[in-house]
Amino acid sequence: MSDRLYIFDTTLRDGEQVPGCQLNTVEKIQVAKALEQLGVDVIEAGFPISSPGDFNSVVEISKAVTWPTICALTRAVQKDIDCAVEALQYAKHKRIHTGIGTSDLHIKYKFNSTREEIIERAVAAIKYARNKVDEIEFYAEDAGRTENEYLARVVDAAIKAGATIINIPDTTGYCMPWEYGEKIKYLMEHVEGLQDGRAILSTHCHNDLGMATANTISGVVNGARQVEVTINGIGERAGNTSLEEIAMIIKCHQATMPVSTNINTTKIWPSSRLVSSLMNMPVQPNKAVVGKNAFAHSSGIHQDGVLKNVQTYEIMDPKDVGIDENSIVLTARSGRAALKHRLSILGVELEQEKLDKVYDAFLRLADKKKELNDDDLLMLVGADKAETNQVQLESLQVTTGKGVTPIAAIRLKVANEIFEAAGIGNGPVDASIKALKQIIRREMTLKEMTIQAISKGSDDLCKVHVQVEHDNRVYYGFGSDTDIVTASVEAYIDCINKFKH
Ligand code: KIV
Ligand code: ZN
Numbered sequence: 001m002s003d004r005l006y007i008f009d010t011t012l013r014d015g016e017q018v019p020g021c022q023l024n025t026v027e028k029i030q031v032a033k034a035l036e037q038l039g040v041d042v043i044e045a046g047f048p049i050s051s052p053g054d055f056n057s058v059v060e061i062s063k064a065v066t067w068p069t070i071c072a073l074t075r076a077v078q079k080d081i082d083c084a085v086e087a088l089q090y091a092k093h094k095r096i097h098t099g100i101g102t103s104d105l106h107i108k109y110k111f112n113s114t115r116e117e118i119i120e121r122a123v124a125a126i127k128y129a130r131n132k133v134d135e136i137e138f139y140a141e142d143a144g145r146t147e148n149e150y151l152a153r154v155v156d157a158a159i160k161a162g163a164t165i166i167n168i169p170d171t172t173g174y175c176m177p178w179e180y181g182e183k184i185k186y187l188m189e190h191v192e193g194l195q196d197g198r199a200i201l202s203t204h205c206h207n208d209l210g211m212a213t214a215n216t217i218s219g220v221v222n223g224a225r226q227v228e229v230t231i232n233g234i235g236e237r238a239g240n241t242s243l244e245e246i247a248m249i250i251k252c253h254q255a256t257m258p259v260s261t262n263i264n265t266t267k268i269w270p271s272s273r274l275v276s277s278l279m280n281m282p283v284q285p286n287k288a289v290v291g292k293n294a295f296a297h298s299s300g301i302h303q304d305g306v307l308k309n310v311q312t313y314e315i316m317d318p319k320d321v322g323i324d325e326n327s328i329v330l331t332a333r334s335g336r337a338a339l340k341h342r343l344s345i346l347g348v349e350l351e352q353e354k355l356d357k358v359y360d361a362f363l364r365l366a367d368k369k370k371e372l373n374d375d376d377l378l379m380l381v382g383a384d385k386a387e388t389n390q391v392q393l394e395s396l397q398v399t400t401g402k403g404v405t406p407i408a409a410i411r412l413k414v415a416n417e418i419f420e421a422a423g424i425g426n427g428p429v430d431a432s433i434k435a436l437k438q439i440i441r442r443e444m445t446l447k448e449m450t451i452q453a454i455s456k457g458s459d460d461l462c463k464v465h466v467q468v469e470h471d472n473r474v475y476y477g478f479g480s481d482t483d484i485v486t487a488s489v490e491a492y493i494d495c496i497n498k499f500k501h
Contacts, residue, residue, distance in 0.1 A: 021279040043065065048086070072084035102143060166199050172206060180215040432488070442496070446468055
């Protein structure tokens, strides 16, 4: 019998720290419910002291889900812990994740402290928190660069103080897989509380050198029994270990791996699409397990082999990760019930009024585009976010083509007043932005623009991500439309609506 490997999902905490990926509480609840269906054991719902929004999300997620443990992050500080306890009040299973930096770099430069004092602060925080919630997880930040002998002393003290889960983060993604594995092995061999089962070790690996998944697996092989992961591997900088990779590695290698998980792998694909869509964060096409090309064989030799026997080039069945080609397309003839059903598979439950609105938008889009896929549906669900914005695009008319000067005429609603302007440019997007800038006279510079067709076909919806600099800050915006220029202008306007001044 293999050991149970606990899956700790931090999409809504570490994942949500990515600039431009912030979710509102309703969206976070949608993701939390999808994580529950996926079968994760722990949902890290936020860092309550960091903002009222984070606090509120932990409260609402606690009410919305039943089975997973809800975890709240804190520093090793009493006021953080008090705030987290309050935020967790409605959770059925509550965990506080508290900790402190343990590498010499953190001790010296972050805390201007000593090794002994850091242990004292860790112990004091754990003791303060331990009777207030069901369980305490302790993190030794930058454990990846913490000397093993000292780390073992920290872990020993944390367990004696009452922590039952010890997180060993490779915060900077620096470790080599064998080095991280040796660290876990060293702790397993030198800390009594890990040998007698009073506590388990958890991995938390960042992907700065592309080794997060390899490090996590190395940690598991050497004794860790919890892994901290995010959907699509999102997270600070290059991201965290991705849930889908760990779940599928363990499934594909079940004969030799010492552990098994509770993950329902058929929910991986819808969860991935949901997170990507709500966070406006495209999944790279060649991303393992959930990239668009992960199961697409393009070379003749591969196609020939797959047609003869699918196992020649495929180690996973797409159905095992929830890709079912027959069920993902809806058309103008699909009814409300079909839409509702497909959305519920994607983890989206809508009230009747919102469903009716989405269905109307669905029919309008189905008129322009014959077949609607999951991404289109998720886009429509998020589309009414813009309805309450200060600046809204009323209409856009563009004349462009070879041998003509692109001209755009734009009509905007700004705080309920209508404004019109025209502009010329070196292309239709440039002309439209110039027209827009005649109405919104703010200092702003387009820093980056990414245009992405969602799947295939010239009638497809297109997604545009932009970064606009204003007042020394960079704002992230997103737009989508079957018209590429409209999508670009919508993305630009999305940024303007986020301007702080
Ligand atoms: O990467 C890290 O060290 C973290 C901790 C706060 C757990 O995210
Ligand atoms: Zn992290």
